[in-house]
Amino acid sequence: MKHFISFFLFCFTLISPIANAEQAHYISDNLFTYLLKGPGSQYRIVGSVNAGSPVTLLEKDNGYSRIKDAKGRTGWIESKFISTDVALQERLPVLETELTTVKAKLAEALSTNDNKHSDLNSALAQRNSQISTLETRNTQLQNELTIAQDEVRSLRAKIDTQKDDLLMKWFTYGGLVAGVGLLLGLLLPHITPRRRKRANGWA
Template sequence: MKKLGLVCFTFVSLTLSWASHAEDKRYISDELSTYIHTGPGTQYRIIGTLNAGEEVTVLSVNENAGYAQIRDSKDRTSWLPLNQLSQTPSLRLRVPELEKQVSDLTARLGNIDQEWNQRTADMQQKVSASDNIITALRNENQDLKNQLIVAQKKVDAANVQLDDKQREIILQWFLYGGGVAGIGLLIGLLLPHLIPSRKKNDRWMR
């Protein structure tokens, strides 16, 4: 009875172990080509070989025997040692993918380099345009300064001429006023002498 229970327990354990590894993708190790058997051991008949790097599907695993039941690309179901399986893709499968990734990265780097060159050219063009604008503004500013200096000189000359005119006008008015005052003073001095002498002449004639 105990033996029957032990057998049942072993069977259940193996079943659970096989179920846990069902439909698991694995790869034949790159270092070898391996024989596949009809059962979990070398005592079973060899039904073919698998090349290094081939992808297989693990259907179940016999932990005690160290074998896995697999299905290959030819849809054959067979057994082979667990240590001849790898969880990572083989180099034969990874090299084309890596080459594609390298090609994609090279293309992207080429595009990035082209975009960078275009951006650099655009920036240089903008900087050149900005330099031209700055130079034009500086020249215009210098022209305005020169015009301001000329205008200031003209204003100064006009102020000098205006001061001369004002002094000339003031002098003319002073001379005119002095002349008028002198004539008035002269008339005032001569007029009293002229009027009495006329009266004396009038009396004498009478």
């Protein structure tokens, strides 16, 4: 049990070192240690100090240390029971505060990450919607272009047909005009002399 607590205190020391640890000393026994009248086990016990209690180191002598506890009492204890590591009961609130801070930062980071993911998903959905709209519009334009191309081909065919009809009409009119001209050319010479003869006869 004693070794387990020492290892536990050592792990907490690595996680959260305390400044000026060399100026403070603590009782490191697992329960309590006796406070003696002098630097040796032959001296009578004048009290006890609980584990983790802060003490002031006054002097050392032959494996014993004279200390002053928080109650103002002075006495001697074995030096092996004194540690410069901050007691767990003092470090625990600090560790709890640090843990609360870390949890808050983690929650904030997760919230920020969720917000970023939400913004990205929203932007992605918006882009997908825009792409879908553009694709629909592109399909519509392609259909309209196909219809327009069909109409252009139909109009060109009509224009070509009208050109052919117009040429046929011109050829027909030209033939008629030529025929009428030829006919008049043949008839006029015969008609003109008769009129002159008749005119001469009446005279």
